[in-house]
Amino acid sequence: MCGIVAYVGDLVAGPILFDTLKRLEYRGYDSAGVALKSEGAIVVLKSAGRIADLEKVYQSRGCPGEGMGIGHTRWATHGRPSDRNAHPHTSGEIAIVHNGIIENYLDLRELLTEMGYVFSSETDSEVLAHLIHFYFKGDLYAAVCRALVHVEGSYAVAVLAASSPYLVCARKDSPLVLGKGKTAIYVASDVPALLPYTKDVIRMKDGEIARVFADRVEIMDREGQPRLAQVERITWDADAAEKGGYTHFMLKEIHEQPRAIRETIAGRISEIDGDVRLKLGMSDEEIKGLERVTIIACGTSYHAGMLAKNLFARVAGLPVDVEVASEFLNIQVRPRTLLLGITQSGETADTLLALKKAKTCGGRSLAITNVVGSTVTELVDGTIYTRCGPEIGVAATKTFTSQLVAIILLAIRLGRARAHLTPDQARKMLIELTKLPGLVQRVLEKREEIRKIAERYAGASCYFFIGRDYLYPISLEGALKMKEIAYIPSEGYAGGELKHGPLALITEKTPVVALATCGKKIQSNIKEVRARGAEVIALATEGDPDIAKVASHVIELPQTQPIYSAVLCTVAVQLLSYYTANKLGLPIDKPRNLAKCVTVE
Numbered sequence: 001m002c003g004i005v006a007y008v009g010d011l012v013a014g015p016i017l018f019d020t021l022k023r024l025e026y027r028g029y030d031s032a033g034v035a036l037k038s039e040g041a042i043v044v045l046k047s048a049g050r051i052a053d054l055e056k057v058y059q060s061r062g063c064p065g066e067g068m069g070i071g072h073t074r075w076a077t078h079g080r081p082s083d084r085n086a087h088p089h090t091s092g093e094i095a096i097v098h099n100g101i102i103e104n105y106l107d108l109r110e111l112l113t114e115m116g117y118v119f120s121s122e123t124d125s126e127v128l129a130h131l132i133h134f135y136f137k138g139d140l141y142a143a144v145c146r147a148l149v150h151v152e153g154s155y156a157v158a159v160l161a162a163s164s165p166y167l168v169c170a171r172k173d174s175p176l177v178l179g180k181g182k183t184a185i186y187v188a189s190d191v192p193a194l195l196p197y198t199k200d201v202i203r204m205k206d207g208e209i210a211r212v213f214a215d216r217v218e219i220m221d222r223e224g225q226p227r228l229a230q231v232e233r234i235t236w237d238a239d240a241a242e243k244g245g246y247t248h249f250m251l252k253e254i255h256e257q258p259r260a261i262r263e264t265i266a267g268r269i270s271e272i273d274g275d276v277r278l279k280l281g282m283s284d285e286e287i288k289g290l291e292r293v294t295i296i297a298c299g300t301s302y303h304a305g306m307l308a309k310n311l312f313a314r315v316a317g318l319p320v321d322v323e324v325a326s327e328f329l330n331i332q333v334r335p336r337t338l339l340l341g342i343t344q345s346g347e348t349a350d351t352l353l354a355l356k357k358a359k360t361c362g363g364r365s366l367a368i369t370n371v372v373g374s375t376v377t378e379l380v381d382g383t384i385y386t387r388c389g390p391e392i393g394v395a396a397t398k399t400f401t402s403q404l405v406a407i408i409l410l411a412i413r414l415g416r417a418r419a420h421l422t423p424d425q426a427r428k429m430l431i432e433l434t435k436l437p438g439l440v441q442r443v444l445e446k447r448e449e450i451r452k453i454a455e456r457y458a459g460a461s462c463y464f465f466i467g468r469d470y471l472y473p474i475s476l477e478g479a480l481k482m483k484e485i486a487y488i489p490s491e492g493y494a495g496g497e498l499k500h501g502p503l504a505l506i507t508e509k510t511p512v513v514a515l516a517t518c519g520k521k522i523q524s525n526i527k528e529v530r531a532r533g534a535e536v537i538a539l540a541t542e543g544d545p546d547i548a549k550v551a552s553h554v555i556e557l558p559q560t561q562p563i564y565s566a567v568l569c570t571v572a573v574q575l576l577s578y579y580t581a582n583k584l585g586l587p588i589d590k591p592r593n594l595a596k597c598v599t600v601e
């Protein structure tokens with residue numbers, strides 16, 4: 001996730017910007033840069049790679065700059081990691097750093113190019129620098145206000161102009177915090193960067209724009225009215241602050257899911273057309289000609305692939321084979337098959353190898369990944385980025401739900417191109433999709449209820465997760481999470497398969513998590529395990545009149561379409577395993593024997 005910092009004060013800005021940028025390193029980055037005010041001009045230093053290396057360049061140049069500057073760590077979303085794509089971006093005497101996604105950047109880029117602006121990067125952010133430059137007539141605040149009117153999407157920005165006595169910051173759907181020092185104002189995306197300098201912070205609200213001087217901040221609300229800034233005293237230590245006050249990165253990342261899903265969707269849906277905009281590198285004619293999809297993935301990403309199986313069949317009329325990458329041995333991919341690699345890291349050796357092998361059979365290929373410029377993107381014809389920021393906890397959480405959302409977007413696009421889905425049907429799915437972040441938030445609000453249940457069964461020696469249809473892959477994912485972070489042997493099973501063997505394992509000591517938000521059939525499976533003495537934790541839809549009669553505990557989830565219910569159930573099972581592992585005192589962010597990225601076969 002990108003990080004922004006800025007400084008206005010009585011010291012030279014450079015060393016402070018580098019130090020604060022390093023304190024945002026934990027968010028992950030691939031390039032960094034600073035813009036410093038120096039003798040009436042702006043000096044920009046930026047490059048792909050480490051902040052420490054850039055700092056050495058700064059020092060070798062004699063530490064230029066005065067008491068005002070902005071800095072950025074970039075985690076690529078539009079355009080690969082490179083020196084050119086690193087921030088700050090400049091236009092004349094304007095320099096900007098930006099977090100977020102400018103959804104209409106292509107339209108703005110076209111417009112600005114017609115006006116004579118020359119772009120030097122592939123980023124969405126550069127349009128902001130030129131737009132602000134276009135409006136800048138000596139009043140930086142006015143220019144930023146006018147420019148932001150044209151911007152659709154999310155942003156946290158810090159803007160510097162060589163001739164302006166103050167900085168301008170603004171935010172919408174991306175965090176930005178101001179820190180109040182004795183003789184300086186600090187700006188950062190996150191509190192930890194500020195803590196060595198000040199514990200007095202002001203959180204900017206959505207839609208606000210601020211003028212930042214060394215001795216004061218003037219914050220204006222959406223209507224341009226001044227807001228009296230409330231200063232908050234931070235009492236956390238730096239370690240807790242990195243995790244945003246959460247006890248573990250995994251818990252933080254679970255809570256980031258509403259935002260992650262919003263980013264995955266941003267700029268990609270058109271409710272009016274009832275369609276999805278994705279750069280697949282394939283024409284509608286080619287999509288119409290497809291006969292199958294072969295999905296290749298590992299672990300959690302494989303579970304995402306399994307969900308795609310039923311969805312693509314229903315929505316796009318396409319049969320799907322889902323292959324565990326390490327077992328992709330002598331499989332012949334038939335002609336007219338779309339290959340889809342799903343890998344959050346983009347670097348999983350088994351997935352890359354299987355994709356390479358499959359590609360030798362010809363056909364079009366796509367990847368769903370979270371890492372811009374990762375190896376998988378070089379292997380395929382088109383990539384759908386999940387854009388949910390780096391995931392630090394080893395167990396995949398937000399990257400998984402964002403994969404599910406990317407799969408839903410892809411299914412709709414394929415369905416529309418193949419005329420298997422009418423615009424009206426697509427529209428209904430898309431309208432519900434836009435509500436998903438809010439629904440996920442409501443599941444997160446159940447955390448206390450889930451924690452109590454998790455702690456009650458934390459001593460279990462075996463767990464079962466059962467589900468049907470879209471919820472079957474989620475039962476596998478729930479069991480995987482329980483295994484990997486709570487070390488409890490767990491089985492994920494299709495409800496209907498229980499009676500074909502695993503029922504022998506069910507006793508009164510086996511908690512069974514029943515994913516029961518879709519359809520009534522699962523209730524007979526609940527009865528089967530209840531009859532063997534098992535306690536059942538049911539995830540059910542709010543207001544379900546029957547479920548409480550059969551389950552021991554009911555966690556009610558918001559009503560939605562079955563496919564989105566899979567996302568809601570995922571969040572609930574993530575919380576269940578998290579609180580189980582937490583009760584057991586386990587190293588949740590770094591479970592034993594596991595690595596975040598498996599680059600060996």
Ligand code: F6R
Nearest residue numbers: 299300301343344345348395396
């Ligand atoms: C489980 C988990 C792993 C990964 C698997 C594939 O929480 O994270 O099972 O899903 O190693 O990784 P990617 O998606 O990077 O290919």
